[in-house]
Amino acid sequence: MTFLTIPSSAVLLEIIQGSLVWIAFIISGGGIIAQSFRLLKMTRKQAMPQLSSNAQYASQTAATAKNVWRHRLSVLKISILETNPAMATVSFIFHVCLFMAPMFLLAHNILLDLAFEVSFVSFSEKMSDSMTVVIIACGFFFFLRRIFVRRVRIITTVYDYMFLFIAVSPFLTGFLAYHHIFNYHLMIVLHILSGELMLVMLPFSKFFHMIFFFISRFMIISEHSMGSPKRLWQY
Amino acid sequence: MKHKIKLEIDTAPIKSILNQNKKQIKLGLSMCAHCALCAESCFLYISNDRDPEYMPAYKFINTIGRLYKKKGKVSKEALEKMGELVFDKCVLCTRCYCPFGIDIPSLITLGRRICRSQGVFREYDK
Secondary structure, eight states: OOSOOOOOHHHHHHHHHTHHHHHHHHHHHHHHHHHHHHHHTTEEEOOOOOOSOHHHHHHHHOOOHHHHHHHHHHHHHTSHHHHOHHHHHHHHHHHHHHHHHHHTOHHHHHHHHHHHSOOOOOOOHHHHHHHHHHHHHHHHHHHHHHHHOHHHHTTOOHHHHHHHHHHHHHHHHHHHHHTTOSOHHHHHHHHHHHHHHHHHHGGGSGGGHHHHHHHHHHTBOSTTOOSOOOEEEOO | OOOOOOOOOOHHHHHHHHHHTHHHHHHHHHHOOOOOTTGGGOHHHHHTTTOGGGSHHHHHIIIIIHHHHTTTOOOHHHHHHHHIIIIISOOOOOOOOOTTOOOHHHHHHHHHHHHHHTTOOOOTTO
16 A cells, blocks of 8 residues: 555646645745845935925025936936947836736636636737737847857856746747647646746745845935935845 | 965955855845846946956956855965956946946945955056
8 A cells, every 4th residue: 555646647737727826926925025024124214314495405406397307317328228228128128028918918817817706907819929929039139148248148157047948938838838839738737837936936036136126226325226215225 | 595475365354254244245146137237337348348357247246256155265366366356347436337226336345355355455566
């Protein structure tokens, strides 16, 4: 009599599609919250100089609408939009699609509706499909950039390729499954597994730049910060 | 009589600096996506024929980053090479622009502190 039996593929599939998804979401969500708090604990509030009156403020800054806009545009001039417009555009499109495509995908929303009877609005299938193609194309652009651009290659490690692959693989397998290219069942299992892997890795790897970006650029006072930050690093 | 001066690395002060600033170094290293978008913000990179060794990310990864990963156990030659990166290839003008907001100059400053603790300084009379 054996106590340990290898579960059948149907049972495995049930686990991958069921409990593992929720575990991945819980780890990801909990991890993001915990890591964000950890990061915020590394900062402290900085007292900002207070100006006594509006009149004093006006006399010191002469903040006319023209000046304000000139300042805002000059900030853009020292950002990557000026120095590297192609990369800035590609990475912006990549990151927007990376979030929008899975969130507003019809098939995901149907699953969400079946589980909780609530769902987001959905894009048309054609639009989601195009966004997936855009993500794969952008991923390929990053891949080529890592190989052929000298300054990128010199700091690239094997992990960078791995992270790029993990980020793109849910979209690649999803695309292949949707179009029934290769074995549909295998692709959908790989799609779910790679998605779960990416979710779990989000708070504990380089993918956490997703949160770090907003904390360091919008909450920390620095030359390149955006918005009105009021904190400083206190490691 | 000819003395052969053997310069060894004293890892204790290196470890102490690394431990004091562990959180900062770890965060900087783990958040750097190796995107190389900081390159153009360095005037030395631009004026040295776009040599990638002048790129801010390269400079901090290969100095403080390497020291952190090796827990300070590096050879004197390696440390001298690092000294070249942090003293000669960076002037700490603090103009580097990281899209993620990593404070690269402060990491390079830590690299300089470690180099100084081992007798590696900027050589003005080279």
